[in-house]
Amino acid sequence: MAKVLMKGNEAVGRAAIEAGCKYFFGYPITPQNEIPEYMSRELPKVGGVFVQAESEVSAINMVYGAAGSGARVMTSSSSPGIALKQEGISYIAGAELPAVIVNMMRGGPGLGGIQPSQADYFMSTRGGGNGDYRTPVYAPATVQEAVDMVMEAFEVADYYRTPVMVVADGMIGQMMEPVEFKPPKKRDLKEKTWATTGTKCERKPNIINSLFLDPQQLEDHCFKLDKKYKEIEKNEVRYEMYKTEDAELVFVAYGTTSRVVKNTVEALREEGIKAGLIRPITLWPFPFKAFDEIPNAKNLLVVEMSTGQMIDDVKIANAGRLPVHFYGRTGGMIPTPDGIIQKAKEVLGGAR
Template structure:
């Protein structure tokens, strides 16, 4: 298939339609506005439905309704808007409904700014709503990867009956790159016999709910959900190892930051310094096993567009084996390869 030059937000929207998404509910917020704008134009062409809700809270509850009816549905937002959706996401996870949620994140806290950020890591990987729940989190670093992961996210959501988050940032949303729309790998998906599609007097009505007043029943439900999350941890972890063989310094970075770190790794290599990169593609489940594949490493460096959030998972995965350092920019500031190279030299030279 020929490649098409597209802006990231629009490419993600086109990928969703390719995956069979027919319903989009959202609310405008920079820097993801081109995505709902694209869906508002393109969904009616395929007899789909676009609704600009009155708020982010309304949008996520419309997702609940459409997903409950068995439809492939999606919403998108940016950081403050995602904060407003958290209660609804918890309800959706509790009710075991599949959907795809895109976050093109920006600087915070609060309203913050409109520049790229990765400060929604905690919100995405820990679950910003209430209760014991998880959702798989994809972190694309290129627009092609954003397209591929968005397409696959719909199958993953249906397979596990669970929300899936695609976490980008302002650069992923706003940059332009050539992309192609490939067919996803086929999964045997379960029938949606739980959906509220109407009984036609042929079956008992399906009831979709996340309320369980009997504590024994709620505990049983949470154990069922936990077993599902363990299956995700077993089967859905993804990561990339870049020039890690023989490396004495290992960077850990995701998304667009990982692209910058790759340039730093190449620059260090040109100076005779062996460095590599572990790039989590799934932020949850986190690729803990990747940290067993770096026998020559002397130290780890978590590089993030935040004050340091992924570093907690890096420390857990490292399990005390190596020193863990941090380099980050925040508030919409973007790390440079030159600054990362200097940080690497400081660490290898014994600096703090």
């Protein structure tokens, strides 16, 4: 299949359609506006429906309704917009409905700015909504990965009956790279007998709900969800190990930042410094086991476009074995190889 040069946001839209998405509900916000723009133009061509809702809150509740019919449905937004959708995401998780949510992250808190950021790690991996729920979270580092992960997200959402998030910083949404649209690995999906498609006088009505007034019933439901999340943790962890076999300094970075770090690793190795990279591809489930695969590491250096939101997970994974250091830029500022190298040498100097 030939590759096509596409902007990240438009590639995400096409990937969703290729994956069978039929409904999109959203509201404009920079830097993801090309996604709804693309979907508004292309979805009707394949018999799908695009709706620009009056707000992000409306959009996520429309996702709830469409997902309840068993259709493949997606929404997208950027940081403050995703924050507004958190209550609805909790409802969707509680009702066990499949849906895909794309977040092209920008700086914050509040309205912040429109430049790229990774400051939604907490919101994505912990969830801003209420209750005992989790959402699988994919973090692409390239436009091609964004395409692949959006397609995979629909499969995972249907397989586990859960909302799935794909988070990328705004740079991935705005950059252009060559991509190809390969069908994802198909999962053995069950018939959606739970969907509200009309009874046709052949069965009892399906009721989709996340309200449980009896505390015992709610506890049973939460334990059922927890069992599902444990299956996701067991089966869906993804990560990349880059030159970690002999690395004494191991970086931890994801998304666009990991691309900058890879260049840094090469530069440090040219100077005789054995550096490597652990790249989480799923932010949840987090790849804790990757930290058991760095036998020569003496220091960990987390690099993010935030003030250090991934550090807690790295510390849990590290279990106190190695010193954990941090270098970050935030508010729309992007880490540079020079800045990372300077921090790396500070870490190594302090360790020797």
